[in-house]
Amino acid sequence: MRLIIRDDANGASAYVANYIISRINTFHPTAENPFVLGLPTGSSPLGVYKILVEKYKAGLVSFENVITFNMDEYVGIPRDHSESYHTFMWKHFFSHVNIHPSNVHILNGNAPNLEAECVAYEDAIKRAGGIDLFLAGIGEDGHIAFNEPGSSLASRTRVKTLAYDTILANSRFFDHDISKVPRMALTVGVQTVLEAREVVVIILGQRKSLALQKCIEEGVNHMWTLSSLQLHPHPMIVVDEDATAELKVKTVKYFKSIEKVAMDAGFEQILPSKVRTGNGPIPQTKVDEVSSPTIHAPQPTTSRLLRATPATEYPIRSVSPDLVPDRMASRIPEPHLTDRLTPNPEQQTVQQNAITA
Ligand code: GLP
Numbered sequence: 001m002r003l004i005i006r007d008d009a010n011g012a013s014a015y016v017a018n019y020i021i022s023r024i025n026t027f028h029p030t031a032e033n034p035f036v037l038g039l040p041t042g043s044s045p046l047g048v049y050k051i052l053v054e055k056y057k058a059g060l061v062s063f064e065n066v067i068t069f070n071m072d073e074y075v076g077i078p079r080d081h082s083e084s085y086h087t088f089m090w091k092h093f094f095s096h097v098n099i100h101p102s103n104v105h106i107l108n109g110n111a112p113n114l115e116a117e118c119v120a121y122e123d124a125i126k127r128a129g130g131i132d133l134f135l136a137g138i139g140e141d142g143h144i145a146f147n148e149p150g151s152s153l154a155s156r157t158r159v160k161t162l163a164y165d166t167i168l169a170n171s172r173f174f175d176h177d178i179s180k181v182p183r184m185a186l187t188v189g190v191q192t193v194l195e196a197r198e199v200v201v202i203i204l205g206q207r208k209s210l211a212l213q214k215c216i217e218e219g220v221n222h223m224w225t226l227s228s229l230q231l232h233p234h235p236m237i238v239v240d241e242d243a244t245a246e247l248k249v250k251t252v253k254y255f256k257s258i259e260k261v262a263m264d265a266g267f268e269q270i271l272p273s274k275v276r277t278g279n280g281p282i283p284q285t286k287v288d289e290v291s292s293p294t295i296h297a298p299q300p301t302t303s304r305l306l307r308a309t310p311a312t313e314y315p316i317r318s319v320s321p322d323l324v325p326d327r328m329a330s331r332i333p334e335p336h337l338t339d340r341l342t343p344n345p346e347q348q349t350v351q352q353n354a355i356t357a
Pocket residue numbers: 040041042043044045071072136137138139140144145146166
């Protein structure tokens with residue numbers, strides 16, 4: 001994990017923009033071997049898009065042979081709605097650079113068959129050769145794309161219901177009226193992001209600091225889906241100082257020292273050459289599969305524990321061995337003790353019969 005910390009949002013945005021430019025330029029994309037870029041929306045990447053546009057206008061980068069795939073889109077608002085992610089992307093980025101509209105991919109939240117739309121999106125990513133660099137932002141609850149807390153870490157592009165936290169956070173784009181915020185979205189899955197050859201995340205501001213802390217200092221957890229990046233071979237998170245508010249001082253110092261030591265030694269933390277120049281393998285991130293219980297045969301509807309006698313419809317193992325009449329005395333080796341005070345059941349029966357005769 002690379003964690004790059006800059007003083008403020010401008011510094012972090014400039015780092016990310018320059019990094020993307022250097023990745024595209026080192027790659028030398030052509031029509032046959034295009035650079036495939038995954039892109040986010042939200043306020044966090046705005047500074048990055050602004051700098052990318054400036055650098056494009058200054059002739060420092062070209063998007064001629066760049067293919068893009070956006071992370072997500074709302075379901076059910078018109079494509080030309082002022083807050084649709086289509087509108088966002090064309091307004092802030094695509095219409096200012098030389099990208100071919102046919103190279104732009106954004107999920108269609110109004111597709112007649114949303115599931116088919118998601119499957120086709122995954123196919124389109126595969127046909128493009130996989131994503132070289134996925135840029136992402138995160139939600140305050142640590143979601144990546146719209147992979148809300150509890151999303152499967154093995155998820156792929158699909159329909160997702162938005163969490164209340166996200167609806168509240170995004171209501172600022174909908175006149176602060178939560179009833180105007182769409183309830184569902186189409187989103188790439190966690191696994192779709194993990195399969196990019198590289199993932200770069202920009203995180204700005206104190207309101208994201210708890211999510212950053214959970215995702216970096218704690219374990220992989222589906223309740224903070226960004227934490228899945230711990231499983232990726234080449235993740236990089238770029239943040240401003242405010243976003244580090246919840247991190248341990250030791251964590252911040254360590255990640256800052258990595259960059260400083262590298263710079264003092266005259267090198268940068270760079271990717272393996274295969275990833276930098278293209279045609280690298282798609283990372284096979286292994287997420288353990290959780291298998292759900294399978295019912296092999298119809299089961300009785302009453303719990304076994306509530307049954308007076310064991311069910312006979314299907315084979316079950318007794319919780320404890322069957323009860324067998326036992327006498328402690330029979331376990332004692334001395335024979336004279338069989339003439340003990342308490343009669344055994346057989347003797348009792350004999351005595352009983354003698355009395356009743
Ligand atoms: C939405 C998007 C995410 C984005 C998040 C954060 O939920 N689906 O991809 O990361 O907003 O937005 P912001 O950067 O405005 O906080």
